[in-house]
Amino acid sequence: MADSRKKTIIDTDPGIDDAMAIFLALQSPELDVLGLTTIFGNVYTTLSTRNALHLLEIAGRTDIPVAEGSHVTITKGTKLRVADFVHGADGLGNQNFPPPNGIPIDQSAAAFLVEQANLYPGEVTVVALGPLTNIALALQLDPGFSKKIGKIIILGGAFFVNGNVNPAAEANIFGDPEAADMVFTSGADVLVVGLNVTHQVVMTEADRDKLGRSDGKFAKYLCKILDIYFSYHRYAYETKGVYLHDPATVVAAVDPSLFTYTEGVVRVQTTGISRGLTILYNNKKRFGEVSEWCDKPTVKVAVTVDAPAVLKLVMDRLIDS
Numbered sequence: 651m652a653d654s655r656k657k658t659i660i661d662t663d664p665g666i667d668d669a670m671a672i673f674l675a676l677q678s679p680e681l682d683v684l685g686l687t688t689i690f691g692n693v694y695t696t697l698s699t700r701n702a703l704h705l706l707e708i709a710g711r712t713d714i715p716v717a718e719g720s721h722v723t724i725t726k727g728t729k730l731r732v733a734d735f736v737h738g739a740d741g742l743g744n745q746n747f748p749p750p751n752g753i754p755i756d757q758s759a760a761a762f763l764v765e766q767a768n769l770y771p772g773e774v775t776v777v778a779l780g781p782l783t784n785i786a787l788a789l790q791l792d793p794g795f796s797k798k799i800g801k802i803i804i805l806g807g808a809f810f811v812n813g814n815v816n817p818a819a820e821a822n823i824f825g826d827p828e829a830a831d832m833v834f835t836s837g838a839d840v841l842v843v844g845l846n847v848t849h850q851v852v853m854t855e856a857d858r859d860k861l862g863r864s865d866g867k868f869a870k871y872l873c874k875i876l877d878i879y880f881s882y883h884r885y886a887y888e889t890k891g892v893y894l895h896d897p898a899t900v901v902a903a904v905d906p907s908l909f910t911y912t913e914g915v916v917r918v919q920t921t922g923i924s925r926g927l928t929i930l931y932n933n934k935k936r937f938g939e940v941s942e943w944c945d946k947p948t949v950k951v952a953v954t955v956d957a958p959a960v961l962k963l964v965m966d967r968l969i970d971s
């Protein structure tokens with residue numbers, strides 16, 4: 651029988667909510683995880699790779715390859731902003747986990763993305779949970795990548811709401827705005843899930859306790875690393891819950907019907923105080939002037955989410971693990 655699971659590559663910077671997203675993907679019969687590719691963001695790339703390998707060992711899925719991604723931005727920038735204050739210095743809640751036994755494959759993230767897109771043209775979904783450098787590098791490596799990759803589902807941006815790095819910018823886009831602008835205007839089948847949506851998907855302390863009481867191995871592991879993520883949200887947002895950015899984005903791959911979407915050109919501000927700002931042209935006006943917005947391919951942008959259903963899907967699959 652033909653395998654109807656969606657071939658999926660997760661580009662990730664683990665990260666506490668990345669850990670949850672990766673486990674969720676592995677628990678989802680709709681997805682066939684072909685590999686993890688790593689990027690800087692929540693932590694530096696070297697640590698992302700280490701954490702990706704570690705998480706696959708926790709999951710007993712060392713059959714899944716990890717391809718290490720870029721250590722610099724698409725413009726070779728080395729001044730990176732990492733979010734250790736959100737995830738801990740180790741990216742996984744300061745738990746002093748032992749180093750993984752495995753090693754990454756001998757292929758860069760971009761080369762792996764290009765290879766898989768050529769192997770299965772139109773069939774591979776990339777779920778991008780960090781800055782978009784690796785995807786932009788794949789576009790540079792293979793001009794046909796935008797058409798050969800099936801779908802790119804991106805956690806990034808903040809549409810008509812404030813960012814989380816500053817009022818303008820969301821962290822993943824801020825991490826590499828030039829790469830994000832390249833991906834958004836590449837002509838690939840892109841779906842963007844921004845803070846305007848992920849901030850509605852909240853895991854409460856009661857939900858976390860429910861995870862803790864379950865026998866699920868992923869649930870138990872996540873409970874250990876979630877503390878610092880909760881403290882950060884209490885401090886930054888005065889909430890008694892945490893935003894499930896990355897898991898919500900995996901759910902968009904598992905069941906896109908839990909979201910509604912609009913479609914338009916998205917560009918990224920690359921200079922000035924609003925560097926990293928994502929701007930969606932809502933098609934409500936016919937502009938007379940020729941501009942940087944004309945004749946650009948459109949992307950889909952998530953606008954509403956069935957938050958209780960997304961949370962339930964995440965909880966059920968992590969508890970039953």
Ligand SMILES: O=c1[nH]cnc2c1ncn2[C@@H]1O[C@H](CO)[C@@H](O)[C@H]1O
Pocket residue numbers: 665666667668692733736779814815820821822886895896
């Ligand atoms: O306040 C923050 N600053 C930087 N990164 C954050 C913050 N909150 C969450 N994330 C991380 O960035 C992505 C969503 O933008 C998520 O991966 C999340 O873990």
